[in-house]
Amino acid sequence: MSIMEYNGGAVVTMIGKNCVAIASDLRFGVQSATISTNNPKVFKINDRCFLGLSGLATDIETLYEKLVFRVNLYKLREERDISPRVFSNMVASTLYEKRFGPYFTEPVICGLEEVDGVLKPYISATDLIGAPVYTDDFLMTGPCNPALYGMCETMWRPNLEPDALFETVSQCLLSSLDRDAISGWGAMVYLITPENVTVKKLQGRQD
């Protein structure tokens, strides 16, 4: 039993046409016991930047608070919101600081970043010691990975409109959660567009 699978949890993020979606399951458990069914793993950093964390629950909490602390300092010094790309770098270096005694979490970052005056979707992920990955399709983290890879690889295609992206992310996540015993109990999906951010709670299999 791996330490990364102690609490369970799954997070997935996908890029669409001028939008991104990030979603997580809601279970908080201790191995086979489910303690809470209201534990989303996606956190808002600012209107244009979201963070998803899976892995050991205590490290999720600690890492999130550490990052918020650093983001607040950034905002005070720079007098502007942090962009997803810079935040991603901050996450990677924060994790590498603990290279030989890491936080057992694998983050996923998503958002919209301004490139030459245009807002473009951005996603990235790192492993538990901060090795970053940048792609233009989808990323996921958690013990649900194989299932999510199969679903996303088949269902995703480029330039999905926000409604279609929402449906795709939801179906990919719900079907994958059903094949993982330590993730599930519903899902929370955030859809980020230049105009607004919508949050929807999905009722999946409640087991």
Added chain:
Amino acid sequence: MMISPSHAPKAAGPMQARDFDMYSNNGGTTLAVAGSDFCVLGADTRMSDGGYGINTRNYTKLCKLTDKCVLATSGMQADTLALQKNLRSMLQMYEHNNGKPMSTPAIAQWLSNTLYFKRFFPYYTFNVLGGVDDAGVGCCWSYDAVGSHERCKYSSSGTGQQLIQPLLDNQVGHKNQIRAIEVDLTADEAEDLIKDALTSAGERDIYTGDYADIARVDKNGVHLSKFELKFD
């Protein structure tokens, strides 16, 4: 004369072979989708050496047992060969003794018994049996290594199983789709889905790729076709 320690005679003891792993996984992915009057099976053709090497790109995992039944097996191909030899000889004997080929449900039960017979030194095989029964209705069975089996509408096994199974749940089982009109897939739709599934598995699973065999079983018999996957 002093005998230095390195030349001192060693105590006699039993000869010991270094531990030999009796099993290896040659990798690969198989899946089947059963419909109202057909069953489509798919399997990639890559055979790995258990690590990062490829033994061959073109080794079929499908085995046509009768005109109405095809067996797809992933796992250790050496055990697969032994199992298939066993099955083929039994099928011939059955046909001679009973004057007709063995029906698919009967083969399914027999396969389970054969696998459990070696419960304490199992065949390292992950089987999916697909075909049509005597009434022409499509059927598919999935197995574990020691013969636990279940008849189902769709099934996958092998290294790509974890990737593909949720896709089949969603697209064939219509799970998590509350307002979807639940229509059974046609044979062509099933075949397209299987091709998509194997392509996706080939992208993310290192043991799946090269080529894929597709077998379509219906009342007219077994029709085999091949399509290409990525070589990387």
